[in-house]
Amino acid sequence: MATWIYSSRSADHIIEMAKVVAGGAEELKARKLLTYFSEPISPLRYAPHTLEIMVKLSRYECPTYLGPMVTAGGSGR
Numbered sequence: 001m002a003t004w005i006y007s008s009r010s011a012d013h014i015i016e017m018a019k020v021v022a023g024g025a026e027e028l029k030a031r032k033l034l035t036y037f038s039e040p041i042s043p044l045r046y047a048p049h050t051l052e053i054m055v056k057l058s059r060y061e062c063p064t065y066l067g068p069m070v071t072a073g074g075s076g077r
Contacts, residue, residue: 005036008052015056025060034062 005011022028036057038050
């Protein structure tokens with residue numbers, strides 16, 4: 001399931017719920033139930049909470065997609 005995660009703290013709760021659904025931490029790693037779509041902020045960097053979420057999800061080998069978002073003054077037309 002792809003999800004939008006608001007904060008590092010909410011990531012903890014979402015991961016716990018996903019572990020219950022999957023049947024445990026190892027099963028979560030194997031089933032890849034969570035997918036995180038992250039977006040940069042201007043000027044083309046990631047917010048600290050976004051990086052914390054990526055690290056937490058990486059412990060369970062959950063895919064993270066890096067969104068190519070347009071940022072004011074840095075990209076786009």
